[in-house]
Amino acid sequence: MLLTVVIFLPLLAAAVLVASPGMSGRSATGLWIAASAADLVLVGWMWWRFEPGTGASGVLDGPAFEADLQWIPTVDAGYHVGVDGLSLPLLALTGVLFLACAVYSLREPDRPRTYAALFLFLQTACVGTFASLDLILFFVFFDLTIVGMYFVIAGWGHGNARRSALTFFLYTFIGSLALLVGFIGLFLGSEERTFDMVALAADPPLADSPVAGGLVLLAIGLGLAVKTPLFPFHTWLPDAHTDAPAAGSAVLAGVLLKLGTYGFVRIAMPILPDAWQRWAMVAVVVGVISVLWGAFVALAQTDVKRMIAYTSVNHMGYVLLGLGAAGLVASADEGARTVATVGAMYQMVSHGLLTGALFLLSGWLWSRGHTYAFEQWGGLARPAPVFAACLAVAAFGSLGLPGLSGFIAEFQVFTGALEAVPVATVIAVVGILVTAGLFLLALQRLLTGDTVAPGGTDPGGEPGAGRAGEGRAPARAGAVSSVATEVPPATGIRDLRGHELLAIVPLLALAVVLGLFPRVLLDVLEPAATAVVELVAR
Amino acid sequence: MTSMSGGTEAWPALLPEGLLLLGAVGGLLLGLWTPQQAQWRVRLLVTAACLASATAGAVAMSRPDERVFEGTWVVDTTTGVVRIVVALGVAVLVWLAAPSVAGHPRETEAYVLMLLGALGSVALAAGGDLLLLVAAYLLASVPLYALAGVAKDAAGTEATMKYYLMGAFAGVLLLVGVAALVLASGTTGYPELAAALPDASPALLALGVLGVLAGVAFKAGAVPVHFWVPDVTAGTTPPMAAYLTTIPKIGAVAAAFRLVAEPFAGLPLDVPLLVAVLATASMTLGNLAAFSQTDVLRLLAYSTVSQVGYLFMVVAVAARTDLAGPALALYLAAYAVTNIGAFAAVAATPAARTITDWVTAAGRHRRLVGSLVVCLLGLVGTPPTAVFVGKLAVFTAAWDGGLAWLVVVAAVNTVASLFYYLRWVAPAFAGVPVAPVPAEGPVGSGARTSAGTRQEVRRSPEAILHAAAVGSVLLGVGAGVWLGVSGAS
Amino acid sequence: MLTDLSGGAIAAVAGLGVLAVAAGVAVFRVDSMARATFALLASFLAVAGVLLAFDLVYLAVVTALMMTIEMAIMAVFMIAFMMNPAGLMPMTMVHNTTGSAVVGAGAFAVLAVGIWTADWPTRSGRRPADSTRQLGEAIMGGHMLVMLVIGIALFATILAGTVLATSRGRYDRFGADLAASRPDDPVPGGLPR
């Protein structure tokens, strides 16, 4: 029941928002923040009550806060939700990120009521996906995230937002349909004809038909790979990110991408262990290619947001590397495979926090200058030291500096995966070097040198100028026609404002906490990862 | 289970139909003494008849399946579903039509014809005999010709003419098919056919099956007898278009389902494949043709063609899997709710023909747009709307029936359908008029086009749109309840 | 099994058949609609004759009578409405003749091939003493519901036909409130009130 409240509380708030047309923008955002905060508090309570490793943390051993209602009896699909070590961290991440986005959007000038309602709707969809223990329910929420994000990008994006939104929708929708086809395959392949994940994991379908199992895994993997996104299905990502509003990007990168990777851990691995073992090498290869491709392409970007977007491809590649290694049962012992899995799962949370913060920070650039082009900015550390500090912390976190959460993830992925796939891992390790280079380069370009801000805009402008100025702002950040002009230091650009700080700093603080005290998360993750690895090894 | 009974004791089994007929006759009589501006009385009466019929139909579902009148009338889950959905659908559509026909001299007749058409649709679904099928076909067609042309303007009469001529042609084909089957078996009852047909000559059977299915497919608006759908939809008024694309289809798909499940089950022909090809052609052609439509009614018309394709998937596997029945029950109800909602959006601004017009007229009504988004995404099959659940059930059933390739085709088609729905959703949601679309087809330039004019949004269609949006979600979420009510689980 | 039709009957059936088809062809060959109508009538009457040979007296009579009336109505209708009444102005009003011919011929060929290659079942059961009685019992018995539905369909046809074909209704005649004591008809008719 508590979990159900957690899932639908945001939706309820969204309904209230939709139903009250007279509500002012400020109070709408206030309600949004309140709802998100309440949701986070509830998730926190669940975390508090959650006892990892005592049965209710595994994949099979009865999840906590479980609820199971029949929905479509003929196909045994139900409203089955629950929390275990796999989902709890991501639930918490969702709560944190959405609250951060709510706070960040405190001064959203453009239709704030609808904006808030959409985000709350998205939150329900995301939380629901992570909590689902039924394939169809999972799919329902999974698909709804696409719908919600489509409207966020199409309605509040900039540049060529509708086009990007359409690409995003189509691409991920194709993926989701592949996923649905795969789910139906699981249903029909299962002994007892059910969509229930727990039952399916307990008695894996298609165990004795490698071809069918492989095809179903292909369909599911395709669907998840588009969402994750993995090379070569990632081309929707940069456009969607570039044109999305900052909070939208943060949610998209921070939470929505995790739906894909979470699907691998939650569905593909435990339910299709044979197929996963057989095709794990493919996951590894795709992961490694994503790592390098993402890193190198990010290095060559001239647009901040595109660069961050590509690093997401890179980071998700690590996840796949870890998960793929977990499937190579024959070539590595269980300890190493578990370490790799834990790392992959840690990466999901870590990437959510850090990339969320990075995208919110890039929103600062847009709100001050309506461009993300590197060449339009420079020397920002002088007028905006707090922004610079936050950006630096986020960048170092993202490049995997120890002391921040990314390190915990990547270290475990590499350490665990090396035994199973030494060559691939050694190649993938190069990724963190390229990432380091590109982030430091970005810091250097944005923060140091002569202070430069895009001309023709009001650099100290109210966030309200965001929408109004959009007409003047060119479509593509890379094709900005306005001339970069040097502005005198200490004038013009305003540093991070209170609500922006309030949104970004907690994310970074959490990244630090998770980097220094990983047990907070690992205590929850490790039993679940152990269970997953055992299930895969069946 | 199925008890044969004839004679007088079977009359109670026809109570829902009787109520519909009573409503029709009573409505006509009432209309004779009703002043022109007070014909809402008839509307109330008709609505009451529909609700009563639906209630009776729901009550009847708790009883065991039976075949009455020497097997010519089947009362089972499928019949029950169609009874409820059609009756409720007509009850709603009467009110959807109200703004456009209120005060019209033929208002009473329009309502009565709607009821009679509904009766025909139910008869299609319940028919357990080829001749009853033909009779039901007549009953489900004739009133609709008049309804299509009720406005009696140039477009409406052209629509009527095309509808009538296509209908007559398909009716003739249906009779040819029935004749062939009679030649093959000497009988017309489904159970007898199921026994006799497997031994008959395949050539004769092919002709018979094809003829009968062509007639049914015409009512359902499936390829290759779909040509009336876009023209009639665009020619008639939006509420009537909603009626014509919803009510007869429900009965026709149910009839096809019954045919494939019973008499055509054991044939030495690959009937499922035939139906699967029909389904593929319908969904593909419907989606492709809708792709660059700018006329909202034609867009929706093609969308209904594609929806029939999905419905025919479950028809194809009617005899092969137990999952088919519930899938049909789900998808039929889902389709009715969602489709009526989408047409209600058009009916709310009847003068708007193109997407641009519509956005100009209704774009400011955010909730209207919101509900439209729910309905259109519902038609795509976005969860948790009813069509999603229906599609899930249909896909599962089709795969289980050995037509996995059809599932893939349908999935690809679903993606394609997203394009044109989004072409409507996106500008509506963004709230800005889309750029003027060059080279508008001749249809859009008809008398009723008034691009860019601000106009009133009609109340009752708007309410129905909202109700449909809510209903679509509720039906999706409450699919289990619906399956329980319909006894399909 | 030998047929129980006599040789003469067979010849008559064949002859009537040829006549039916020939008259059918004539429908689309003559250059007047009125003549086409009568050619169609001839075709129907020939088929009625064949039915008579099959001992389906009732059906044959019904067919002949119904079609005669129907064709008469059609002829009147043509003269009243059509552009070429009574063939006074001969003209062809056809399109796509080649394609249509292909379809028609194709359909015939397919059917004929089917008819002559199919393995026809043998007659089952005995002919009833009175085919009309058999039909009557069926209509009032097993197929009662069919006839019921057809009845409703006819009701619907009357209504639909009226709605489509006439523009005047009760409100034109008695006013919007049905308050007029006398109908307002362009041509006064009916019984005086």
Add this chain to the structure above:
Amino acid sequence: MTAEVVLQIVLTVAAGLIGVGLFGALSQQSIVMVMMGLELVLNGVLLAGGAAWYFLAPELPDAQVLVVVALVVMAVEMAMGFAVTVAIYRARQVDMVDMATDLRG
């Protein structure tokens, strides 16, 4: 001559009627003439129905009822055809199917 051959002859006649009817329905421009073509097809159905009863299943009344139903269909469609023709003639002074082509695409 066996019954089968007679049946086949009769059915061939029916097929001829159907073929001619189809040709007419497809080739005629006038609505009424199209209807005539369709009537002709139904004429073939009448014949086939009669033959089915006489040669195949005289014990069962189904084929006879089929003939009745076909007759009714003919009548109903004729009536509707006239009504439709009147309606479209009143609305746009045409009675030719080719002249009403506003709706397309």
Add this chain to the structure above:
Amino acid sequence: MTAALAALVLLPAVTGAALLIAGRRADRVAGPAAVGITGVAVVLAALSAAARPSISAPFLGIVDGGDLRLVVDGLSAVLVLLVAGIALLVTVFAVADLPVGAARARFSGFVLLFVAAMLATVTAATLPALLLAWEVMGATSYALIGFRWDEPGKLAAGTRAFVTTRAGDLGLYVAAGAALAATGSLALADLGAADGGWADLAAAGVLVAALGKSAQLPFSAWLSAAMQGPSPVSALLHSATMVAAGGYLLLRMQPLLAGTGWAATTAAWVGALTALVLGAVAVAQTDLKQLLAASTAAQIGFVVLAAGAGATAGGTAHLVGHAAVKAGLFVAAGAWLSALGTKQLAGLRGAARRYPGVGAAATVAALALAGVPPLSLWATKDQVLAGVEGTALTVVGLAAAVLSAVYAGKILAVVLARPTGEEVLDEEEPGTRHVPLPTRVAAGVLAVFAAGLGVLALPAVADALRTVLDAEGEPSPGLGELLLSGGLAVAALALTVLVGRARPAVGMALERSPLAAWAGLGHLLSPRPALAVARVLAAVDDRGIDRVVRGAGTVVRRVAGLAARADDGGIDRAVTAVVAGTRRVAAASARTDDGLVDGAVRGIARAVRRAGDAARRPQTGLLHQYYAQTAAGLGFLLVLLLVVR
């Protein structure tokens, strides 16, 4: 005493973090706080060294050795003392040296963080702990080098240092994986027991990591860039920390290296060659800090050589001695830079005479650097060389030792010379013409240690050291060797001074050689090859090696560019090309359309759209055509039904 160890690491770390968060508000308290904390750290280090505690904090799970474990053993004991001591002195110097108005809180914060990381590095007992400390050290060095970010090139230098050392760090990641694969544990102590291919991989990883951190060949160039940082940073980074960490790691991992059979030899040779090549580079420098940097790499080369050769005690002693020497020299260089505004040797002529306090300390340190008996490096170096087996290696080592005397002589010749008054001062910044007292104190203390740490090579002390380090039985240098090296050093020193006086052209020739530009090493592993190429072009004439490097750099860049372009274009364009023809026709309408972004999607969409138009074509509005199409469709279906059964 575990608390002492915990505090030793956490106190500087927490204080540093607090100072950083407080920002400029804490500028006033930052200096004293830093000195205080490092002072406390010295005490804590002493306590820890005495008690040898070990602590463990839970960190990663699943496998053994996933925790954060700090253990003070013999080697660590020596190094914590050293690090803490140097940190204290350098902090004192820094407080005095930093200009007014500098962001002291930021500086002190990063210094404290850095010191904490270094202390954790030398006590880490598990790979996660080591890697954590190791990389944090790299990152803080980035921040320290780029401390004056608003001056052009400073942060770039930091970037370069960080990226280069991180390239080496990749080895440590791999080593961790290999350790897990080999032993199922991440504890450092278990790694020595590994064997087989995993051990080779682990050893290779450790080696690469250590070479990167210690600026050994081929990673040396970052050290040159790092000289952009403030002088206290240089003093800290290049004496007892950062670069020393690599040497330390190899010393600790000596059993693993030795176990593989090839890694130890490789380490020895790399160390020796670094000592030689970087010694030569140092000789060619005209900038004092650059000279010292190159010499640092060279001197650490001896430590690496020691680790490779198995002379743990000698290596440790050399590490310690060098720390004092180099810290002293950097303090002196920094003091002069602040006072005179230049660090060019030309401008520093007679600097030691101008500021005799610092000058004396610097002279002592330089003499020690030269290996003049009886100062520290003379003895420690010989102890290293004593452990070396093989003539070639010994000769290279001796040559390197001679080179160190040469560059030390170069320094001495300049700074002890009589100032002519024509020196170009204030070349880099306005000088204060004043060396504050704390600086002099720090330099003096360091000089004392530079002179005195030679005792580590005295037999009695050396044996004690060996006991502490658990390295009994390692060879000591014989008297002959000691005399030989001492003699060589003195001779080389004298010769250098003489040649510098008599034939300055020789020095100038050297200074124009590629060695002056660090032998082009800077272009290897550079993140911005283009920038590096540009800088090389400004410094020296175009040489062959540059061209290769530039080519390599261009290739890397081009790969990145290609990848980006392929991503934007290739995949999308492949599909787009198919429909390019129709695309142009439809371009105008497509623009107004909702459009579809990706070429792939767009191509498919356009194909679908055309199919859609085709699908609408049957809908002609002509009924007879509907009839015909229906008939044709049904005919097709009939055939299908009859054929496919």
